[in-house]
Amino acid sequence: MLFGFIGTAEGYYEYATRECLYSTSDYSDMVLLASFSFNKVVDVQFNSTVGEFVGYTEEGVTYAKNFNKNQAFLQQLKADVDAFCKHNAQIRDSAIRNKAVKPKIKLRSVKQAEGRRPAMLMCSAYHFYPEKISVYWLRDGKVVTTDVTSTMELANGDWYYQIHSELEYSPRSGEKISCVVEHASSTQPMIYDWDPSMSESERNKFAIGASGLVLGIIIAAAGLIYYKKKSAGRILVPN
Numbered sequence: 001m002l003f004g005f006i007g008t009a010e011g012y013y014e015y016a017t018r019e020c021l022y023s024t025s026d027y028s029d030m031v032l033l034a035s036f037s038f039n040k041v042v043d044v045q046f047n048s049t050v051g052e053f054v055g056y057t058e059e060g061v062t063y064a065k066n067f068n069k070n071q072a073f074l075q076q077l078k079a080d081v082d083a084f085c086k087h088n089a090q091i092r093d094s095a096i097r098n099k100a101v102k103p104k105i106k107l108r109s110v111k112q113a114e115g116r117r118p119a120m121l122m123c124s125a126y127h128f129y130p131e132k133i134s135v136y137w138l139r140d141g142k143v144v145t146t147d148v149t150s151t152m153e154l155a156n157g158d159w160y161y162q163i164h165s166e167l168e169y170s171p172r173s174g175e176k177i178s179c180v181v182e183h184a185s186s187t188q189p190m191i192y193d194w195d196p197s198m199s200e201s202e203r204n205k206f207a208i209g210a211s212g213l214v215l216g217i218i219i220a221a222a223g224l225i226y227y228k229k230k231s232a233g234r235i236l237v238p239n
């Protein structure tokens with residue numbers, strides 16, 4: 001959330017912004033950033049985690065020194081994490097969360113492991129809103145940070161979004177791989193466990209093989225019956 005206003009400081013007109021940054025639904029990680037900028041350069045910034053102003057330019061350092069002497073101002077900004085940020089986040093979230101649409105998740109095998117070549121899984125989330133989403137992988141309960149490739153959130157052009165994440169890995173027996181999706185439409189992370197015994201392509205191959213086998217048996221049986229009947233008939237016919 002970004003809020004802007006024009007104010008005066010030390011006799012100069014400055015562009016000031018307030019940003020409320022958070023990623024959790026309980027706002028426990030809420031950070032308030034109050035920045036004073038001149039000609040698009042941030043001179044001085046208050047970060048609620050730090051608790052005081054930090055100057056980034058020569059003038060900014062002077063402002064920071066002065067602002068930081070004003071305990072009431074600092075206390076006000078700290079209180080604004082709740083009074084301003086969380087308050088506005090609640091209003092905003094209640095407007096957006098009600099309209100959130102849960103993604104449809106598809107977890108599938110793209111490549112089977114073959115010899116030294118690693119296997120590849122793809123986790124896709126379709127048809128979700130709003131755009132902000134987090135898709136990651138767990139291997140035996142630990143977040144996988146390497147060999148993961150993700151697309152951006154892709155706009156479908158109809159308010160909805162999709163995203164795809166690929167995991168390259170060398171399968172180990174007994175391990176558990178899951179795709180986790182976090183989105184405003186669900187208070188809990190959505191966890192999808194990979195079942196390596198029955199990947200889709202394996203299932204397809206199995207189904208094709210099984211139908212082929214059944215068809216083969218039927219034809220063989222029919223042929224055998226036909227042959228037996230014919231040869232039995234031949235014996236009965238006297239010459």
Ligand SMILES: *[C@@H]1O[C@H](CO)[C@@H](O)[C@H](O)[C@H]1NC(C)=O
Nearest residue numbers: 021031033047048049050051
């Ligand atoms: C705010 O300060 C904390 C602590 O120094 C830091 O980790 C965080 O990145 C800062 N946030 C921004 C947006 O600068």
